[in-house]
Amino acid sequence: xxxxxxxxxxxxxxxxxxxxxxxxxEASGNVYVRTGFVGNIIISGNVNIPGTITVNSSPEDPVHIxxxxxxxxxxxxxxxxxIGGNVVISSGNINANVSGNVGIIGNVNVTQGTDPWHIxxxxxxxxxxxxxxxxxxxxTDAFGRLRTSQPYTLFDSRARYYDHNDFSSSTSTGxxxxxxxxxxxxxxxxTAANGSSVIRETKRVFPYQPGKSLLVLTTFCMxxxxxxxxxxxxxxxxNNGIYFENDGTYNYLVIRSYSSGALVEDRIRQDAxxxxxxxxxxxxxxxxxxxxxxLGVGSVRCGFVINGAYVLCHTFHHANIAGNTTTYMTTxxxxxxxxxxxxxxxxxxxxxxxxxxTVISEGGYNAFTYSETAGRGTSVxxxxxxxxxxxxxxxxLASTRLDAIVLPRQVDVLSPTVNYYRWKLxxxxxxxxxxxxxxxxxxxxxxxxxxxxxxxxxxxxxxYVSSRELSELGADAxxxxxxxxxxxxxxxxxxxxxxxxxxADVLAQIGWQEIT
Numbered sequence: 192x193x194x195x196x197x198x199x200x201x202x203x204x205x206x207x208x209x210x211x212x213x214x215x216x217e218a219s220g221n222v223y224v225r226t227g228f229v230g231n232i233i234i235s236g237n238v239n240i241p242g243t244i245t246v247n248s249s250p251e252d253p254v255h256i257x258x259x260x261x262x263x264x265x266x267x268x269x270x271x272x273x274i275g276g277n278v279v280i281s282s283g284n285i286n287a288n289v290s291g292n293v294g295i296i297g298n299v300n301v302t303q304g305t306d307p308w309h310i311x312x313x314x315x316x317x318x319x320x321x322x323x324x325x326x327x328x329x330x331t332d333a334f335g336r337l338r339t340s341q342p343y344t345l346f347d348s349r350a351r352y353y354d355h356n357d358f359s360s361s362t363s364t365g366x367x368x369x370x371x372x373x374x375x376x377x378x379x380x381x382t383a384a385n386g387s388s389v390i391r392e393t394k395r396v397f398p399y400q401p402g403k404s405l406l407v408l409t410t411f412c413m414x415x416x417x418x419x420x421x422x423x424x425x426x427x428x429x430n431n432g433i434y435f436e437n438d439g440t441y442n443y444l445v446i447r448s449y450s451s452g453a454l455v456e457d458r459i460r461q462d463a464x465x466x467x468x469x470x471x472x473x474x475x476x477x478x479x480x481x482x483x484x485x486l487g488v489g490s491v492r493c494g495f496v497i498n499g500a501y502v503l504c505h506t507f508h509h510a511n512i513a514g515n516t517t518t519y520m521t522t523x524x525x526x527x528x529x530x531x532x533x534x535x536x537x538x539x540x541x542x543x544x545x546x547x548x549t550v551i552s553e554g555g556y557n558a559f560t561y562s563e564t565a566g567r568g569t570s571v572x573x574x575x576x577x578x579x580x581x582x583x584x585x586x587x588l589a590s591t592r593l594d595a596i597v598l599p600r601q602v603d604v605l606s607p608t609v610n611y612y613r614w615k616l617x618x619x620x621x622x623x624x625x626x627x628x629x630x631x632x633x634x635x636x637x638x639x640x641x642x643x644x645x646x647x648x649x650x651x652x653x654x655y656v657s658s659r660e661l662s663e664l665g666a667d668a669x670x671x672x673x674x675x676x677x678x679x680x681x682x683x684x685x686x687x688x689x690x691x692x693x694x695a696d697v698l699a700q701i702g703w704q705e706i707t
Contacts, residue, residue: 332404332406332482332553332554333404333405333406333482333483333484333489333490333491333492333553334402334403334404334484336404336554338553341554341555342406342551342552342553342554343551343552343553343554343555343556344549344550344551345397345398345550345551345552345556345669346393346395346397346527346548346549346550346669347547347548347549347550348393348527348547348548348549349375349547350370350375350376350377350547351375352372353370353372354370354377356394357393357394357395358377358391358392358393358394358545359391359392359393359394359674359675359676359677359678360389360390360391360677361388361389361390361392361677361678362388362389362390363386363387363388364382364384364385364386364387364388364533365381365382365384365387366379366380366381366382366387366388366389367380367389368380368389368391374544375546375547376544376545376546377391377544377545378542378543378544378545379391379529379531379542379543379544379545380540380541380542381420381531381532381533381537381540381541381542382533382540383533383536383537383538383539383540383541384533384536385419385533385534385535385536386532386533387532387533388530388531388532388533389529389530389531389532389543390528390529390530390677391528391529391530391545392428392526392527392528392529392677393526393527393528393548393674394526394674394675394676394682395526395596395669395672395673395674396524396525396526396594396596397524397525397526397550397596398524398552398556398596398706399483399485399522399523399524400552400556400557401485401486402486403552403553403554403555403556404482404483404484404552404553404554405482405483405485405523405550405551405552405553406480406481406482406550406551406552406553407425407426407433407480407481407482407483407527407548407549407550407551408478408479408480408496408547408548408549408551409424409425409426409478409479409480409527409529409547409548410476410477410478410479410546410547410548411424411476411477411479411529411543411544411545411546412474412475412476412477412543412544412546413437413473413474413477413531413543413544414474414531414541414542414543415474416437416439416440416473416474417439417537417538417541418439418440418537418538419439419533419534419535419536419537420439420531420532420533420534420537420541421436421437421438421439421530421531421532421533421534422436422437422473422530422531422532422543423435423436423528423529423530423531424479424528424529424530425445425479425481425527425528426481426483426525426526426527426528426550427447427525427526427528428525428526428528428594429454430447430448430449430454430521431447431448431449431450431520431521431522431525432446432447432520432525432528433445433446433447433481433483433491433493434447434528435479435493436458437473441460441461441462442460442461442471442473443458443459443460443461444458444459444464444493444504444505444507445457445458445459446491446507446519446520447520448518448519448520448521449520449521450517450518450519450520450521451517457507459505459507461504464504464505465503465504465505465506466494466502466503466504466505467504469495469497469502469504471495476544476546477495478495478496478497479493479494479495480493480494480495480496480501481493481494482553483523485520485523487517487518487519488509488510488515488518488519489509489510490506490507490508490509490510491506491507491509491519492505492506492507493505493506493507507519522594524594524596524706525594527548527550529543529545531543558668558704558706560598560704560705560706561633561704561705561706561707562600562702562703562704562705563631563632563633563636563702563703563705564601564603564700564701564702564703565584565586565629565631565636565638565640565700565701566583566584566603566640566698566699566700566701567583567584567640567698567699567700569698570640570698571607571696571697571698572696572697572698572699573694573695573696574612574688574689574690574693574694574695574696574697575693575694576693577689577690577691577692577693577695578689578690578691579689580615580645580687580688580689581643581644581645581687581688581689582620582622582625582639582642582643582644582645582685582686582687583604583640583685583686583687583688583697583699584638584639584640584685584686584699584700584701585622585625585638585639585640585642585683585684585685585686586599586636586637586638586639586673586683586684586701586703587627587636587637587638587673587681587682587683587684588635588636588637588673588675588681588682589630589634589635589636589637589681590637590679590681591634592634592635592636592707593675593679593681594675595635595705595706595707596672596705596706596707597635597636597672597673597703597704597705598668598669598671598672598673598703598704598705598706599616599664599665599671599673599684599701599702599703600663600664600665600668600702600703600704601661601662601663601664601701601702601703602614602616602652602654602660602661602662602664602686602699602700602701602702603659603660603661603662603699603700603701603702604656604659604660604686604688604697604698604699605658605659605697605698605699606656606657606658606659606695606696606697606698607696607697607698608695608696609657609658610657610690610691610692610695610696611655611656611657611690611691611692612655612656612657612688612689612690612691612695612697613653613654613655613656613688613689614653614654614655614656614660614662614686614687614688614699615650615651615652615653615686615687615688616650616651616652616653616664616671616684616685616686616687617645617648617649617650617651617684617685617686617687618648618649618650618651618671618682618683618684619647619648619649619682619683620645620646620647620648620683620685620687621645621646621647621648622639622642622644622645622683622685623642623643623644623645624641624642624643624644625639625641625642626639626641626642627639628641631705633705633707635705635707636703636705638701642685645685645687648685651664651665651671651684652664652665652671668704671684684701686699686700686701
């Protein structure tokens with residue numbers, strides 16, 4: 192027997208069910224099928240649509256065929272779902288696994304909560320027109336040139352095994368600096384008292400060469416922020432520079448300038464940074480970076496290196512800006528500096544950890560310098576006692592030029608008698624009867640030839656000579672650069688000689704280069 196009823200036998204039943212399944216829209220006059228659903232239809236789980244249709248004598252899945260044929264007049268070899276008009280995505284996540292092509296006609300506007308986008312996997316695109324690509328921050332230097340593998344290191348500090356004395360310290364109100372050999376770091380410790388402070392600054396400043404990006408990286412771990420505790424790290428002095436600051440409440444990026452003759456600071460709080468979304472925890476180890484295209488009026492970029500990526504937080508622009516009529520800083524030749532200070536009493540002791548730092552001229556460094564010498568002229572010095580080192584000539588930074596760059600580069604010694612000698616270059620000896628009467632032509636260097644004796648100091652380089660010796664100093668031009676302390680005391684470099692016999696006569700001079 193057939194499973195389908197004979198309509199002739201059940202015609203009233205068919206009509207009754209059809210009537211109950213339909214409804215009339217009195218406003219439009221249209222008849223529609225009753226569904227019994229009000230509001231949204233939510234289906235959880237799988238929806239299976241059984242059955243097949245025959246296309247070109249072949250059975251096919253009807254849903255699959257529908258997707259193949261949307262917007263087409265035939266069946267595509269590859270599924271194709273065109274979208275016409277605008278697609279606007281303002282919130283929420285869209286997860287899609289697409290096999291084949293997705294054709295989009297019109298505009299696609301996407302508002303995303305984070306910038307930049309993060310895409311896992313491969314992105315395949317066919318691009319028409321003229322595309323514009325912006326490389327990531329870490330791939331280009333301050334002048335927009337692709338970073339290469341040829342950086343020139345002007346300075347680095349690692350502090351392995353012992354304090355290398357690259358930094359000068361100033362402490363007040365019970366504060367101190369403790370070197371920690373286990374972690375190769377320095378602890379900058381404060382008491383809770385108002386005015387307790389530690390300042391650590393490199394004894395040397397580092398030359399900026401116009402047209403080349405200067406990259407500075409400093410690593411640290413600040414104390415947990417608290418009221419009246421101010422912490423700073425960067426490339427700066429009391430008058431000029433760039434630094435990151437936490438004042439106990441907010442994070443700032445700051446450019447400090449004395450180019451107008453008065454101290455002015457451009458302070459940008461984190462909520463006003465170009466990228467303010469970074470959840471920065473200053474009481475965790477951080478790598479702060481800044482790169483500078485100074486030229487007096489260039490841009491300065493600042494940020495942090497996180498997970499190997501340069502995260503750009505803010506850019507200070509200075510060229511073609513309304514109101515800018517002079518340089519944004521007096522100079523970009525500056526030191527690396529760390530500060531931790533109680534601006535008033537705090538709740539308990541505090542400690543900032545100073546780790547590593549480096550200053551790099553990107554794309555190499557070509558020194559165009561001014562050269563000078565200082566020495567005894569034609570006045571012979573008699574070395575009375577054999578084996579005793581006598582100071583022949585010493586140089587230091589002039590008190591008015593403590594941020595100049597002076598590079599001892601050459602030693603020239605001559606013996607008018609037949610004797611054997613050892614010469615040495617000594618850093619910061621104690622000199623007896625020194626008279627700093629001489630000044631170089633540029634006014635940057637003071638020199639002494641009057642000292643009668645010396646003691647202490649650090650031997651930098653040495654050699655033997657019997658008649659005449661002209662020696663280049665250091666494998667690197669910046670190896671013996673003169674520095675200065677936070678108290679304004681310059682390094683001294685002294686050329687000393689000792690003879691193997693009594694009453695030996697010598698002539699000597701030191702040559703140096705200046706970058707100002």
